[in-house]
Amino acid sequence: MPELPEVETARRGIAPSVLGRRLERILVREPRLRWPVSAALPQLAAGQQICDLRRRAKYLIFDLERGSLLLHLGMSGTLRLLPHDIAPVAHDHVDIVLDSGLCLRFNDPRRFGSLLWTAEDPLTHTLLRQLAPEPLDEVFDGAYLTRVAKGRRVAIKQLLMNSRLVVGVGNIYASEALFRAGIRPLRAAGRITHAQFDALAAAIKEVLHEAIRAGGTTLRDFFDPEGLPGYFKQALYVYGRGGEPCRICKKPIRQIVQSGRSTYFCPGCQH
DNA sequence: ATGGGCACCTGGCTGC
DNA sequence: TGCAGCCAGGTGCCCA
Structure with missing residues (x-):
């Protein structure tokens, strides 16, 4: 589904609602994504402020105070901003609940997307380390x-x-x-x-x-x-x-x- | 090193 | 109507 413009559209749409907010909790309804969502991930991320929201290739990077979330939308993934108490529908696999009462809901019918935790610099993560330069950067010519x-x-x-x-x-x-x-x-x-x-x-x-x-x-x-x-x-x-x-x-x-x-x-x- | 093919999934559409 | 078959915006991994 999403190529760079769609991921960037998602990033820009979400950024005003997440930057500076506290990530209250993460609810994983279906951990079987491209890679299984770690059972420890919600606890590792909960309670921290979201300091930055970046994009690298087609990955979204949520930088928290102590570590980062890496989110990939795969072929069919979408993110929606909703009040946290709206009932989930089919394939609503993950909620990232904010202290504002809004939640970021990840829906992905094909489950080719992924949600990973890294405590290190996300750009050195195995999946990001080998990626080519950004096409919108000057070095790409x-x-x-x-x-x-x-x-x-x-x-x-x-x-x-x-x-x-x-x-x-x-x-x-x-x-x-x-x-x-x-x-x-x-x-x-x-x-x-x-x-x-x-x-x-x-x-x-x-x-x-x-x-x-x-x-x-x-x-x-x-x-x-x-x-x-x-x-x-x-x-x-x-x-x-x-x-x-x-x-x-x-x-x-x-x-x-x-x-x-x-x-x-x-x-x-x-x- | 390079390149090709497969795998992972569900859903929508087409044509019998 | 029902159902089989094909196609879909991604990408890591295994093999030759």
């Missing part, structure tokens, strides 16, 4: 992509979805960024020119910024913490548009499968 793609035969779309090389770009925005940069998703990464990588890095930043501004992309079940959908779907050029005419050249958008996942591109605009 055409020179960076050229460097990491050097000698690689893997298709550029798959490279964009390798979290050791690029983070935050999932299946929707990989297709969208490649369209904007005019690059075919099947092109071997190592054979793309520096100039094309300049265009691709710029396209990634642009599409992520625009999607964040629109509150993310809602295909089916993404809603922000207030329960509102994202409005970026109408701005998609290729994703989910197989067979429909390209918005630029009118040729039909093609849908192919790479690594078992759908890829969309325009045969007229991308080379």
Whole structure:
């Protein structure tokens, strides 16, 4: 479900309600997530103030006074802000109850999401340590992509979805960024020119910024913490548009499968 | 080192 | 209607 813009939308929606508040308690109704939620986690986190709420790739990091919570939304996870006494519905797995009477409720039908505790610097956690630089940071540019793609035969779309090389770009925005940069998703990464990588890095930043501004992309079940959908779907050029005419050249958008996942591109605009 | 395929889950949609 | 089959926004891990 969520790519970087959707996670960032969640972070911005939640931040005003959680920053500086005390985390009263955590209620785990279903610990069987991607990794089992530690039975000790509620006690480790309870009673502490929430000092910061950060995002690293698609992880949300709740920094408490003595340790951090790492939350990943997986494919189908959402966070909602609710009065704590609202009755839970199906797949409401975790409540983070605040001293304001509000609670942050994590719902995740597929349970690919995760909630972890770390007492160390979260950026050194096993799952975060190896992640590529943030795509919206300055160090992420055409020179960076050229460097990491050097000698690689893997298709550029798959490279964009390798979290050791690029983070935050999932299946929707990989297709969208490649369209904007005019690059075919099947092109071997190592054979793309520096100039094309300049265009691709710029396209990634642009599409992520625009999607964040629109509150993310809602295909089916993404809603922000207030329960509102994202409005970026109408701005998609290729994703989910197989067979429909390209918005630029009118040729039909093609849908192919790479690594078992759908890829969309325009045969007229991308080379 | 690199790359490919599988695994983890539920639900919604399509077509018989 | 019912149901089988396929697809879905992620990513860690095992194997060649």
